[in-house]
Amino acid sequence: MKVYYYTRNQCELCREGKLLVELLQEDYPFEIVERDIDTNEEWTERFGLMIPVVEIDGEIIQYGKIDLMVLEEYIKTYLNQDGADARC
Template sequence: MVVDFYTKTNCELCDEARIILEMVQQQYGFQLREHDIYEGSDQMFETYHLIIPAIQVDGELVAYGNIDLETVELYFKSEKNRK
């Protein structure tokens, strides 16, 4: 599974979300791809600039903004049960 993490530099919420993703990654073993919205396409910037940090899995927006551990863990637990 690949998790896309949309972020920007000098973003405290992004730093906190990154820590949460790294913690959850240890348990669920997904590949994490980080995208800086200022280094990506104009479309990426337009899509995510108001909601970063944002976590997306298989095109599904999982969490954004003030991301908490409980929400992210709940998604991966339910995703694991679907397989």
């Protein structure tokens, strides 16, 4: 599973959110694909006021202040639906 994390430089909220996503990565099998919205006009237009943004399988899961519990529950559910074992 890939978790797309939209961010930009000099964003403290983005740094804090990434730490939470990385924390979950210790317990669940997924890859983080970090995307700097300032490198792509479409991302800047789409996510400019929302960052950070967590997207899985084309669905925006969270944006702004990332909530660890909400994100973990989504990842657990997603992995279980996919037939994978949720815990590493």
